[in-house]
């Protein structure tokens with residue numbers, strides 16, 4: 022999209038307009054403009070940059086031959102993809118673009134936002150209807166009247182103030198537009214989850230160093246967990262949860278999507294890095310999320326209690 026067309030989506034000029042070359046699917050290399058509203062100031066999301074740049078293609082269905090991201094997208098929109106149909110969609114916190122890759126096909130225009138260097142690795146860069154934008158969820162200078170849908174998956178808990186982040190999503194969409202988001206669930210047992218005991222230490226470790234550690238140890242721990250720990254425990258929900266606390270790494274070995282061990286390992290390494298390196302991991306209770314939605318005046322709230330995926334209409 023030309024910068025003249027793209028500028029109509031913003032209320033102020035970017036700090037920097039970066040031009041990079043990217044190739045989108047089979048279209049060949051093209052120059053792509055990135056609207057950078059952060060500039061040189063430090064942003065806490067750096068850990069996501071190294072994670073998504075290193076594992077750029079792992080979760081992209083087009084590259085891994087699965088429907089894992091598509092199925093996730095369907096669950097996220099609560100079974101109704103038509104909510105995105107031909108819309109102007111603001112995607113916040115896109116990572117490597119596992120969903121951007123679908124959004125550019127479904128929506129009329131996608132404004133994709135990420136503050137981390139992951140933005141430069143987004144697999145959909147170069148799509149003609151994509152406007153890539155480097156900004157923070159709390160300060161996206163988008164013209165809300167232009168936006169039909171806000172799409173924010175896997176991001177809210179990684180901000181310093183998840184309640185304020187949810188409310189903020191409603192500032193970026195036209196009245197009557199749709200806001201889609203999810204949050205990590207805060208349940209009674211969350212304080213006992215091993216990850217939350219280890220994170221105060223692991224989030225201090227340089228993400229690149231942690232990734233090297235994860236690449237060495239996650240495959241071994243995964244094998245140990247599968248061959249010994251899982252066998253000693255029942256295959257019930259309680260047994261699986263117990264096993265996850267004893268060996269607290271992401272474990273895709275039970276997933277029906279993957280068959281090759283190498284793929285199971287890659288997803289497990291990536292998700293283990295995602296569990297331990299982000300600066301913030303602040304889950305919310307269902308009640309707290311619902312209260313924020315009520316305070317914003319959101320209408321038509323649809324919520325899934327097991328996935329903590331939410332859909333609401335902006336007042």
Ligand SMILES: C[S@@+](CC[C@H](N)C(=O)[O-])C[C@H]1O[C@@H](n2cnc3c(N)ncnc32)[C@H](O)[C@@H]1O
Pocket residue numbers: 066069070113114115116117118119120134135136137139156157158159173174175176179180295
């Ligand atoms: C767990 S990843 C999710 C990526 C993608 N949405 C997905 O579901 O695969 C979280 C993303 O949120 C971004 N993020 C973290 N803090 C943010 C903030 N304050 N504003 C916008 N994005 C943020 C990170 O850079 C990262 O790419």
